[in-house]
Amino acid sequence: MQNSIALEVKNLEVLYGEKHVVHNVSMKFPANKITAMIGASGSGKSTLLRSLNRMNDDLATVHGEINFHDLNINQPKVNVYRIRQQIGMVFQQPTPFPLSIYENVIYGLRLAGVKDRQILDQRVEESLRQAALWDEVKDQLKESALALSGGQQQRLCIARTLAVQPEIILMDEPTSALDPVSTSQIEETLVQLKEKFTIIMVTHNMQQASRSADWTAFMHQGNLIEFNQTADVFMNPREQQTADYLSGKFG
């Protein structure tokens, strides 16, 4: 998988009604890496991210190709449910369901009709371990997920996404609602996760992008201005707009 491409977008355009918010973006997301999407508020990062697993279907018009395993998933006939199993999403606010920790993790598996208790138990442990939450919750799996702290809830949401065994995980500012300790726990988790998964993350936190991401994409007013290895983007940006944004001249 090393050096391979997990997902490619070609000439992507996204419009909300008449409002054109992503302009002709083409890029390739490397497999088993963390890619950070950075840029000022309103630059189209979340819109682009949500298009990658067709979360914008009801809100926006998306033109262009999103190629995943040689299939352009931005086509009407594609099974969107299956795509979202393979390309999962973690949101900004932790969104646990008012169910037990165990039931939260297997939520997607239940929807997919998995009933075998052994498989479910195994997937719960594996996903919670991958999300670095197992040791903290292994003795309270039947208790409500709502009793967990915000940081634990977010790691639970990551475990819930992992339980359906996706290839790609989209994350929309996954730590912006969390304190610094929970943030650094999640960042450490992400670094472990990239061994098995490809991560594409929107973040406003420049330190987070420079600490965690292998690749960084800078967006401005719906355009992809620069996409390169993170160290190059931060230390030696090719474009003046990137340099200006990173030095705080706008945004």
Ligand SMILES: Nc1ncnc2c1ncn2[C@@H]1O[C@H](COP(=O)(O)OP(=O)(O)OP(=O)(O)O)[C@@H](O)[C@H]1O
């Ligand atoms: N559902 C929607 N309907 C109409 N316009 C929208 C919708 N969602 C976002 N927009 C608009 O699209 C543009 C891009 O928004 P988007 O949320 O993708 O930017 P962003 O870079 O992720 O911003 P932020 O960092 O603040 O989350 C903005 O002008 C926003 O107001």
